[in-house]
Amino acid sequence: MAYERVLTKHVNEPHSYTLDFYLTQQRGYEALRKALTLDPNDIIEQVKASGLRGRGGAGFPTGLKWQFVLKDTPKPKYICCNADESEPGTFKDHVLMERNPHLLIEGCAVACYAIGAKVAYIYIRGEFYHVQQVLEAEIENAYKAGYLGKNIFGSGFDCDVYVHRGAGAYEAGEETALIESLEGKRAQPRIKPPFPAVAGLYQRPTAVNNVETLCNVPLIVLYGSEWFAGLGPEKNGGPKLFCISGHVKQPGVYEASMHTTLRELVFDYAGGMIDDRPLKAIIPGGSSVPLLLPDQLDTPASFDAVQKAGSLLGSAGLIVMNDSVCMVWLAMNLLHFYRHESCGKCTPCREGTDWLFKLLGRLEAGEGRQKDLDLLYRVSNNIVGKTLCAFGDAAATPVISTMKLFRQEYEAHVREGRCPLPAPWRASRPLFAGAH
Amino acid sequence: MEYAPAKFHKSARTLPEPGEAFAFTPENQAKFDAYVTRYPPDQRKSAILYALYLAQGQQGYLTRAAMQHVAQQIRCTPAEVEDVVSYYTMFFTKPVGKYVLNVCRTLSCALLGAERVTEELSAVLGIKPGETDPTGTFTLVEVECLGACDRAPVVMINDTDWHERLAPEHVRRFVEDLRARGKAALSGCHLHKEQGAGGGGQGAR
Structure with a gap:
């Protein structure tokens, strides 16, 4: 420091x-x-x-x-x-x-x-x-x-x-x-x-x-x-601003070198987890990048190291989540975003984000079916690499990443017919329709 | 077989309200004329968003007459203006309340209770997201990430002012305060306020 x-x-x-x-x-x-x-x-x-x-x-x-x-x-x-x-x-x-x-x-x-x-x-x-x-x-x-x-x-x-x-x-x-x-x-x-x-x-x-x-x-x-x-590791020089938000005590913008690890950013810079609850996952580079798990926190927050760990540094927007976050809900929240923001030019993205959001909404409402899980994968893979800009890949990422890392949560939604993790900070009823 | 049944050409698109005759006020016209010089003379269309903000500021929302006026100013077709209006979320084609409460609903805000904020606002105001209350004071809108995730949950009021860290349990008091004191009730952006030595918000650490 x-x-x-x-x-x-x-x-x-x-x-x-x-x-x-x-x-x-x-x-x-x-x-x-x-x-x-x-x-x-x-x-x-x-x-x-x-x-x-x-x-x-x-x-x-x-x-x-x-x-x-x-x-x-x-x-x-x-x-x-x-x-x-x-x-x-x-x-x-x-x-x-x-x-x-x-x-x-x-x-x-x-x-x-x-x-x-x-x-x-x-x-x-x-x-x-x-x-x-x-x-x-x-x-x-x-x-x-x-x-x-x-x-x-x-x-x-x-x-x-x-x-x-x-x-x-x-x-x-x-x-x-x-x-x-x-x-x-x-x-x-x-x-x-x-x-x-x-x-x-x-x-x-x-x-x-x-x-x-x-x-x-x-x-x-x-x-x-x-x-x-x-100022930084090889090919990752210069100062870097990190935006830390979510379940941390002191969210904010922190300037550091890219030698700094994700753990230091979350626990030293941002003061650690609210109420010291366990960290479940972080998104290291804005909503468009894959999640990282607690055992990957010692990764330096550089473009190359984060990529090597299986994600991307992206815009360096770290979203930190504690154990109260349901990963299906997380994917649904972000797909609401991507569905709303898709510009509509490329069919796979325009239609695919809507499909993904509806499938995730159905799972969250407890009406998901086992075959929906395969369908989620299929729709995602029909977006990735098939659009003019990187938006399509970004939109499918929350689904692909959470399904890869937290498949058991998806299964639980189908098995139990409800969301097993209804956190108190969420709406009492699932919110569906966007305003626009 | 009937060649073109009446339903055949029916578009699902709703046309914007015609509205009353519209022209920029002299003040807005002067602003527009000064602004448009930022772009090359043959690229007036670049000023379209600015012109639409002026029109929306003048009458609260955008009517067909306003879009036609903007089209004249830009020297393009009204259809091109409508094309732009219908794409961007910050333009309204229907009347809205005096205060448009844009609640951020995306991940970082949601993790800290934004969904509950919307529910509370909905209960206190008696309207659903997308609606305006009968007195025309409040419109409730859910929006996507406003870019102030460290001050979650965040609400943008109209298209200019911010209120940060609106916890669900503060919603009722917030609405009463806004009714009583107007925009003085808002926290504003923590960065925007003049910061005394050691006081005020933290920009970056």
Whole structure:
């Protein structure tokens, strides 16, 4: 725990979001000043050397993503910042944007310079209205101080950063769906290729990066790629924000290196389990990744180690569950989410999520049949790998993972004709219909 | 055989209410005209969500007349506007109450009692999720993850304000408080409030 926070060191201090604070306490806009004296390709090389991997969920190397952005083209290019933070269990970008917004603004400007763009759009989810207010006010302050706009630091580099408010769609977090939504359409994914790096926003070369990813960029420029890589295990460098929620004493956002184990995150950082009840399972990376069991808690919370343990670090949203959680209920809760959020473009996902939710609802209501268990598998396997974006795989994961690890609970629902674990924090009657 | 029976072409789609004649107020028109410059001149459609928020803010929900006005502003067809409206969950095509209570129902909130919060709200207000009470004060909606899982259970009020850590046993008092004091009754987002040294909420640790 000797780790010193860099992304969120000051976020609990008053005025941490102001330009003055950023300039005096965080060497604000020094990275941009330095970047503008470098060749854009050198910045991309630095980011590549740092090993920075996308913090939105996929963990794709950011430098590589930027390198793929088409260079020899007369078309304008764009940076799209993905601030649609909607993955259940994830709430890290929220803190960065609200308490350290200039780090993101500076990151956007450096990223624009690196790929040869002049405009960055920050696509923020509609529910974050209060965050948007802070962000827009601080962008205006950055313009007034000359850190955005025309001819920044007399370098001849122009950069505009705009906030674009979404309107309630999980799928808008998928990069091509985000672009569609930015273009004023339904947030539905595109067929790839072409990838956004070639034909993104308005069919122009675009890089889509998560908020936390872009916040790391000024740090790499300022302190160097070796420093950054040295903060974590090999290929998992840099600071990382972990969102811990569920049955823990102190849920919240914690910054740590990816050396930190899941056990340390749950028991040291988040204070352990509420009422010291036994831990039954955790979801380590947002609702779309497979569960891990208590005997896997000594896994380091890095992209590679969590993957090796059979799950994914994803967006680093840890959802911790105690022994009162019925795993069929859990799958039903998440399938309600995926059914509601499926954009409807691909049939396997649109129809499959509805089927899965209904089957799970039937099991929870005590009306499940033995053959429903096979049907759950079959429907899940008819979604996985058969959709345009990763949503389909994500939607089937809660079912596949809970059936693999807790098959006996599914059997018990059928055998007993009821849910054997009706926790007091759940509704007295199963809730079915969604509001929309 | 009858070639096209009356039922054949009947779509299940409900058309949006026509509503009264609609145009942006001069203030909203000015806001829209300033906003649309964020995008390239030939990409006005990017401003559609903003225009819809303005229209919804102006009359509470979106009617066919409002969508037609937005279509004129964007320079697209009304069908394209309806296509967008029907996709995003934050737009309403029917009147809603003064306070729309959007209760997060997804996993982290549910683990800490969100389902019970909805049940309590439903009992106290006498309405089911998706309904508005007869006085037009409250609409109850269940929504998916709001992205504040560490402050569960979370409720978003209308599309702007938050109330965090609403335990089921506090629901009755919360509703009374909201009736009496309006939005002053809300906790707000713990991060948004100015934090005194050492006080207030924790952003990150």
